[in-house]
Amino acid sequence: MGRRRQQGQAGADGGAAPLLDQAVRAVLTAPEDGLDLALDTGASLMAAVPAQWPAVSRALLGYADTAVGRCWSAGWRPADLARVVRRELKPVHLALAVDLIAAEGRRHPAAALDRRWHEQLRELEAEVWWQGDEAYLAAFAHRHRLDRFALATAALELLRTWGRLPPIAPVGPGPGPGGRAGGAPRADRQAQGPVPGEPRMLSRIRALLAKAESTEYPEEAEALTAKAQQLMAQHSIDEALLAAGGADRNAPGALRIGVDNPYESPKTMLLDAVAAANRCRVVWAKEFGFCTVVGFDGDLDGVELLYTSLLVQMTHAMQKAGSRQHLDGASRTKAFRQSFLVAYAARIRERLTAATERATEDAAAGRHLREDGTEEHLVPDERLLPALAARTEAVDQEVGRMFPKLVSQRVRVSDGEGWVAGRAAADRAALHGRAGEIRR
Known part of the structure; x- marks a missing residue:
């Protein structure tokens, strides 16, 4: 105790850092076998003397600037750091993480952050809510009763x-000079109106999917989702032609x-199905709980929107299918649901791919969908x-370049009934209506 008091007093005198x-x-x-002792010793030194607590508070926020900035340099982004904490630690750690990210963000002007960085900070609700860095820890302790x-x-x-995270492939510019890219930050993803900095077609896709998720009528949800996929394919085609004309020379992003x-494996399969149908590629980092999607910017936005919507629909369909038991009464719900979701994702892949192929055929034949939903006939563009x-090759x-070493993984299906039910549910979540409707 004597040594702890001596060091604690040193902290109160300005040695907190x-x-x-x-x-x-x-x-x-x-x-690992010595971690508890290291935590207890370190926490005791930091908290031993009440008078040093404001200095510790300032020191923690200063240290976090360096620690978080190091993560940015290693390819991590705000949502990634929050996701790691959410998976490995507790809610109080997540609240602390969001605050430290917000504190570090004071170092960067808004113009130094790209569009998706702004979106992630907004979704995390990362903001400096405390008054003075020396009061932060006391205010946090009061708020969370610690x-x-x-x-x-x-x-x-x-x-x-955070300190033990390895470098990962960056998916965009980090904060700093020249970091801004991709347009202005968008409004909330559920917004149905126009969004500054976003193409009007994507705003319409966003609105359609928001309505599809909120409606209580399956037929309406099917029609809205079908329309969204149709517009996504058209938007991708329009951007490809724009690039071919030399008006847009953007490279693939991620x-x-x-x-x-x-059920992370079938969820990844669903994301891969959506990405493949929209000319993107998916790489799964299972240990960190995320997938990297590589593609052109407009396609990436569409993939994120449609995957989120289909995930909601898939989860609802799985829950509606209920639980299952063996003849002896033992539960086989997990195997059933795993097979259900794998089948659902596989069937969605087939339907999305078919819809994209139809849209491409129509575009090649000169049939074009206007933004008001009507069709116009143009001269076929060779x-x-x-x-x-060329865009597919650029994505590959x-x-x-980003992932020179990739490993494929097979997914097993162990419940035949779940497979059949999953495909049937995917059919009911039709991505297109009657044949005449989908072909415009």
């Missing part, structure tokens, strides 16, 4: 988790989408198919 650095370093390097020791422990656990348990092939090359 070295004390915190020492505690974090000990926790970062501690083996004592100093418990909060210091949580901070060290969080910094250990984004990360979280894929969480349970550049279309080569332009689409970008995947090879």
Whole structure:
């Protein structure tokens, strides 16, 4: 205790930053069997003297600037850091993580952040809500009903988790000079009106999917989702022709989408189905709970929107299918649902691919869908198919550059009834209406 008091007093006199650095370093390097001791020792040093708590608060926010900035340099983004914490730690750690991300964000002007970075900060509700950095820890402890020791422990656990993250392939510019890309930040994803900086076609797709998720009538949801996929394919074709004309020379980009348990494998299959139908590629990082989607910017936006909507529909269909039991009364719900979701994703892949092929055939023949939903006939553009092939090749090359070593994984189906039910549910969630309707 004498040594702890001596170091704690040093913190009160202005040595909080070295004390915190020492505690974090000990926790970062501690083996698993010595982690509890390192956490207890470090948290005790940080929390021992009430008078040093404001200095510890300032030191923590200063240390977080460096720790979070190091994660940005290693390819991580705000949603990624939050996802890691959500998977591995507790809600209080997530609240602390969001605050530290917000605090670090004060270093960067809004113009230094790209569109998706802004979106992630908004979705996390990352904002500096406290008054003065020296008061932060006291305010956080009061808000979450924690004592100093418990909060210091949580901070060290969080910094250990972030400090041990490996570098990953970046999916866009990090904050800093020249970092802004991709247009202005969009409004909430559920918004149905026009969004600044977003093509009007994507705004219409967003509105259709929001309505599809909210309606209580399956037939209406089917029609709305069908229309959204139709517009997505048309939008991709229009952008490909624009690029072929030399008006747009954008290169493929990437984004990360979280894929969480349970049933993360079939969820990834669903995302891959949506991505493939929209000329994108998916790479799954199972250990971190996310997929990287590679494609052109407009296609990426559409993939994210449609996957989110179909995931809602798929989950609802699975729950509606209910639970299953063996003849002896034992539960086989997990196997049934796993097979259900795999079949659902496989059938959605077939239907999305067919819809995209039909839209491409129509475009190649000169049939074009106006934004008001009516059809116009144009002179067939011979550049279309080569332009689409060039974009597919560019995406494949970008995947090879970002992920030079890829491994495929098979998904097993262990419940035949679940497979049949899943395909049937995917058929009911039709992505197109009657034949005359889908072909316009």
